[in-house]
Amino acid sequence: MPRISEIGERALIEDFMTFIRPEGLIGPGDDAAVLGKDTVVTTDIVTFDRHFPAGMSYEQFGWYAAAVNFSDLAAMGARPTGFLAALALPPDLEAQAAYDIMSGIDQCCEFCGTGIAGGDTKFGSGIVAGTAIGSMDGRKPMTRSGANPGDIVAVTGPIGGPAAGFLSLELGVEMEDARQSLYVPVPRVAEGMALASSGVVTSCMDLSDGLGTALNGICSHSHVGIDVEFDFIPRGEGVEEMAQASGRDVQDLLLYWGGEYELLFTADKDRFRKLYEMEVEFSIIGMVHDGDHPDLIREGSRSRIGHGSY
């Protein structure tokens, strides 16, 4: 019988899905589940081992732990109504670090218009398991499965900043803005609510696992193809500089890194202009077609977009 390290975290979750009885209107598999008519719930674990890059403060780690969960609510278009913080912290951690983590969580909750509704703290290996609760307030939840051929494809903001921030750490180059996007991701809660309210958005997903993975997610759940124009993808601070400095192609930083918290969405091509009336910025990066996977169009040539390795 294999150990779970041999199976990997994602494959293990897929195995679980084969035998559990899922609950909820949309259920596990999308960014968040909808319970009853209106309640949206999601949980995500962040760990000291995996989500604590050099230079991050404990307060930022707490913010991050909350932000990844609120981002999942944002992808559905839910309004946050509460956050639960389950902390498993090393016994030898300084108390101030624990206060800073909780303070960072609290600040992110405040930014998202809600507060801490409960929690638990035990000794453990340095883990925050956050749960965000939200309400649709009558809006229809956005999912990954509604994209139609002809829809426009868009993102809510620049991509690649966290990748540039990470590379700047590796290379020892000062790059404050990029690092900030790595340390303090901004969950697009207001944007998600506006997108869901508009009635013109057909699918939505957050970019926590990178743009490539998200594009593949919408293609497979919606049974469509997507063409992305390389030149249309808005680039975060330092992306070109760090690609060059690290000997990487810009497109790797844009497509195959995670830790992004912009939203990817599709919208009806005849009605998406309604979004200009709303308080949400976005950049169109491509079009949905009747294929079955995402391609990148760059200098006239076409290449298949894969999943990120993040």
Add this chain to the structure above:
Amino acid sequence: MPRISEIGERALIEDFMTFIRPEGLIGPGDDAAVLGKDTVVTTDIVTFDRHFPAGMSYEQFGWYAAAVNFSDLAAMGARPTGFLAALALPPDLEAQAAYDIMSGIDQCCEFCGTGIAGGDTKFGSGIVAGTAIGSMDGRKPMTRSGANPGDIVAVTGPIGGPAAGFLSLELGVEMEDARQSLYVPVPRVAEGMALASSGVVTSCMDLSDGLGTALNGICSHSHVGIDVEFDFIPRGEGVEEMAQASGRDVQDLLLYWGGEYELLFTADKDRFRKLYEMEVEFSIIGMVHDGDHPDLIREGSRSRIGHGSY
């Protein structure tokens, strides 16, 4: 600056409460929080280190992780509508153990009339952070703060079984029923919903930290005193035998051990008979008075009931 091991888990949580902005109608501090009019949420961590007694199976550990959360919903009178399972498991854990944990969670969800609405799995020190979501369906949530002098005090079932189970392990005595109550606690979800529906219950709390702690909790939150009749406390399987075998007083097993998942509640003395019409078993163990702490009345003498050390 102290380490968190010097402060302790509970004191750390109390410290957090001094600076976070709580959310919810009832909020953290009760068994669960109420968001909006109707949504009840709670989170509890269980760990391999602390909640995995000898002889427990991984499936039972999973059940336990879910049960402790559903018990908190039960104490409010909520109907479970979903469960979120965040697992941080050692990389060298056998895959079958992970499947068994998730299967145990799923079985407890099914017992409680709901299913798994989401989750996350990462490598870590052996932790399940569960979140239970529930709905009041229009019922008024039960809290710790509504007990009034003159109310009856009752529990939904026998006490001390898990303590007896634990001692049977220490002493190497076979005691199947007691161990079962330790390994597979039954969250009193149906009972909690019935109690909340009755309209005669004035306060409620689960016994996860032991009867002594729960009695103190209701006294402090409701600003009342409680007299408990020692002979009225219903005793679980093996309590007397294990008290004797371990050289402990029976009252220690009944009052000062945790891992109990019966409900403690108070009810209006003129109307509590309505509960006999409902499908909920209970034993009256005492009365609320206008004091400020719980006392045990045993063979005519009175002694103060403290908090458990669990």
